[in-house]
Amino acid sequence: MRPIRLFTLCSLMALVAACSSSSPTTIINTPPVSTRFTIQVMYLSTPSAAFQVAMDSAVKRLTAIVTSGPAGYATTMSTADAANYTTLIRKTTANGGCGLGNATLSSGAYPGIVIFAQDTATLGSSLIIAQAGPCLVRNGGLPIVASMRFRTDYLAPLASNNQLVDVMTHEMLHTLGFNSTVFGTRPDSITPLITGAGTNATAFRGANAKIACLTFSPTVTATCSPTIPLENTGGGGTADDHWRESIFKTELMTGTIEAKGVRMPLSAMTLGALADLGYTVTASLAEPFTLPVGSSPLMNLLAGDVPANSGTPIPETIMRAVGVFRPGQQP
Numbered sequence: 001m002r003p004i005r006l007f008t009l010c011s012l013m014a015l016v017a018a019c020s021s022s023s024p025t026t027i028i029n030t031p032p033v034s035t036r037f038t039i040q041v042m043y044l045s046t047p048s049a050a051f052q053v054a055m056d057s058a059v060k061r062l063t064a065i066v067t068s069g070p071a072g073y074a075t076t077m078s079t080a081d082a083a084n085y086t087t088l089i090r091k092t093t094a095n096g097g098c099g100l101g102n103a104t105l106s107s108g109a110y111p112g113i114v115i116f117a118q119d120t121a122t123l124g125s126s127l128i129i130a131q132a133g134p135c136l137v138r139n140g141g142l143p144i145v146a147s148m149r150f151r152t153d154y155l156a157p158l159a160s161n162n163q164l165v166d167v168m169t170h171e172m173l174h175t176l177g178f179n180s181t182v183f184g185t186r187p188d189s190i191t192p193l194i195t196g197a198g199t200n201a202t203a204f205r206g207a208n209a210k211i212a213c214l215t216f217s218p219t220v221t222a223t224c225s226p227t228i229p230l231e232n233t234g235g236g237g238t239a240d241d242h243w244r245e246s247i248f249k250t251e252l253m254t255g256t257i258e259a260k261g262v263r264m265p266l267s268a269m270t271l272g273a274l275a276d277l278g279y280t281v282t283a284s285l286a287e288p289f290t291l292p293v294g295s296s297p298l299m300n301l302l303a304g305d306v307p308a309n310s311g312t313p314i315p316e317t318i319m320r321a322v323g324v325f326r327p328g329q330q331p
C-alpha cells in the first residue's frame with residue numbers, strides 16, 4: 001500500500017522568533033490546523049495505471065469543488081486512535097469492520113477524507129463493478145475513512161468511452177457522503193436530508209440542492225419542490241442513493257451511465273447536496289445541466305409520453321460506515 005496523493009498536509013508549526021541572549025525564546029505565531037479539504041488515496045494493492053490516473057483526476061476534480069467541511073470537521077488521530085481504528089476497519093464486514101484487511105490509518109491531521117482504494121479482478125458478484133462508500137464517519141455523520149474498489153476489466157472500456165473519470169467521480173462522491181445513510185444523518189438527526197427512504201416517494205430535501213434544481217431549464221417547479229426525487233427503483237445500492245433517473249437522466253449522480261458521447265454533468269444540484277451535507281463548495285464549478293425534455297413527471301403527463309430511461313444501471317454496492325471516529329475513544 002502506498003499513499004499517492006495528499007493535496008494539503010497540515011501541521012502544527014510554531015514559528016519561533018530569533019532571540020537575543022537577554023530575552024527568552026518567544027512563540028510569535030501559531031497557525032491554526034489547516035481546514036482545507038483533502039482526499040488522500042491509499043492503495044490497498046499496486047494499482048493499474050488506468051485506475052491510478054482516473055483516481056487522480058477524480059481527486060483533483062472534487063478537491064477543486066469541495067474546499068472545506070463544516071466547523072469542527074478537521075480533526076486529528078493520535079497514535080492510539082490510529083491503532084484502534086485500524087483494527088476496526090481491518091475486520092471483515094461479517095465481524096463489524098470494513099473488510100480493509102491491510103489498511104493502516106496514520107496518526108496526525110485529518111482535514112478531509114482518506115479513501116482506501118483498489119482495482120481488482122472480481123468484486124464478489126460478477127455483476128458488480130464498483131463498491132464505494134464510507135467506512136468510518138466523524139461525529140456528525142460526514143465520512144473520514146472510506147473504501148473504493150473497482151473492477152479492473154471495466155477501466156479500459158470506460159476510458160475508451162471517455163467516461164472513466166466521470167464514473168470514478170460518481171463513486172468518489174458516494175464516499176464523500178452522497179448516499180442515503182449520510183443523507184439520513186446530516187445535518188442532524190432531527191432534520192435528515194432524506195425523506196421517504198425505501199418508498200416510491202423517496203426524496204432529498206436539502207435547501208441548497210433545491211435552489212439549484214429550481215434554476216434548471218426547462219423550469220418545472222414540481223420536479224424540485226417541495227423535495228427532489230431520489231431513485232425509487234433498482235433496489236439496494238441504487239434506490240435512495242441517487243437522483244431519480246427518470247427525471248434527471250444524464251446528471252452524474254443518477255444511478256445510470258449514459259451512452260457513449262452523452263455528457264454526464266456534475267450539476268449545481270449535486271454541488272448543492274454537498275453544501276447541504278455541510279461542505280463548502282465552489283459553486284462556479286457546477287457543470288451546465290438542463291432537465292431532459294419530457295423527463296419530468298409533469299411534462300410527461302402533459303405530453304402523454306413516458307420518462308426517457310435509456311441509461312445503463314451502474315452495478316455498484318454502496319458501503320455503509322461501521323462506526324464513528326471519536327478522538328481518544330475506543331471504537
Ligand SMILES: [Zn+2]
Binds near residue numbers: 171174254255314
Ligand atoms: Zn452510484
